[in-house]
Amino acid sequence: MSEPDWQRLSARNLLIDPVKVLGQFAFPAAIALVGISSGDRAMPWWAVPVVALGAVVFGVLPWLTTFYRTTDTQFQTRSGLLNKKSKTAPLDRVRSVDLEASLLHRLVGLTKVQIGTGVDDDRITLDSLTVREAADLRAFLLSRRAPVTVPADADTLPAGADEVATPGGVRTGEPARVLAEIDWAWLRFAPFSLARLVVVAAAVGALSQFGDQLPVADTAESAWHWVAQFALSLVIAGLVIGALVSWIMVAVTGYVVQWWNMRLTREAGSLQLTAGLFTTRSITVEEKRVRGVEMKEPVLLRLVGGAELATLATGVGSGGVTAILPPCPRSVATSVGADVLETHEPMSVALTQHGPAARRRAWIRQLWGALLVTAIPLVASLWLAVPTWLPVVVGVVALAFAAVSGESAYRHLGHATTPEHLVVGSGELTRVRTVLEHDGIIGWVVQQSWFQRRLALATLVATTAAGAERVVARDIPLTAAIRLADASTPGVLSPWLS
Structure with a gap:
């Protein structure tokens, strides 16, 4: 031939x-x-x-x-x-x-x-x-x-x-079976996703570098001083409102440009994602290489009932993580995740919490950070003319934030198994649910620090070739960690059960 x-x-x-x-x-x-x-x-x-x-x-x-x-x-x-x-x-x-x-x-x-x-x-x-x-x-x-x-x-x-x-x-x-299509009602989630914050930071950095050289810089500075003398509170309010409006415009514009005409389909043994306004991209992920999904709920997005969804796959770019949905309603992310996994159970199963000892560990980690932040103005007040009330205010705010983030980190911890998947909850301010196929697990690592040993806790790591190549269950009771690993891959850690 x-x-x-x-x-x-x-x-x-x-x-x-x-x-x-x-x-x-x-x-x-x-x-x-x-x-x-x-x-x-x-x-x-x-x-x-x-x-x-x-x-x-x-x-x-x-x-x-x-x-x-x-x-x-x-x-x-x-x-x-x-x-x-x-x-x-x-x-x-x-x-x-x-x-x-x-x-x-x-x-x-x-x-x-x-x-x-x-x-x-x-x-x-x-x-x-x-x-x-x-x-x-x-x-x-x-x-x-x-x-x-x-x-x-x-x-x-x-x-x-x-x-x-x-x-x-x-x-x-x-x-082709359509799993999801863009719904422009989802635009309401754009301002609550901080993905575009890097664009704003770059613009502010460029302005700070070249602002002094602008021909109107001196005039603007004089005008600022004149206005600040008479209506500082109104100026601050105007700046805040202007910043919020600018942020909404940047977030919504970026959302539209990236996710224009988004369509997720299953066809010929692959997931195909098409999106983009100026540059249209059509990405293919072979389903045999998809080992799980990861649903993230950043704190601001969670307040309005939103979530993001990505696949965990082997042999693809972006570290094996491919975003397949824009910020959207949590119910949509859960439904599409179930469609990708071809089962609803991993996306809805209740997670087993890790107990009071894990809660103490989560609180203590955050409190150490709060104490460090409080110590900075406290030490500075010994040598610099720092107001005496500043360390107190910083300490109160830092401790309040540590309490909220510590409790949030504990509540996000959890684990579960289904007949085909390992499910792990993690994250501090961002709630993360990671679902990994049992067949995608290569091995296990059980880690214990000195403090964890005293509390009979462990960090259980499932190694895999997909995504970030590891799924971590932090501060899980040691006996529960062994049972979880044995349920996912029977016989691997059986000797530990005895």
């Missing part, structure tokens, strides 16, 4: 690759041209055409030198002009096929394809194919491990199935 022909990337790349290269050249070229123009000699007339021509040449090269093809057993690519590079991926080892389209790609109907085998973070990238070519290639690659494939006869397709023509002349007949 003859080998299939090599195929090029889409010719539409010739419309966007030169533009991307020109964007990369623009800044250094502008600096060079300004430097030349500021000298004694004028900028040569041919400078701009040369830069544009160089961008076109470098932009055309990827299309001229990149090829791909699919054989009976492998997906292959080759690229490079002087340094040739070839990559292959066995078809039965393909674990993910992710699609990504920036705004520029979408304007000309192109999509970037990233193919992963789960071995490492190195992926085969095709930048770019047409939307239809990318969808057909994705369907074909995933169909090689899909449980259901049927001939390309429309009469044999199940009712409601999407007909997807593949390069191999096969159609996948498994209908």
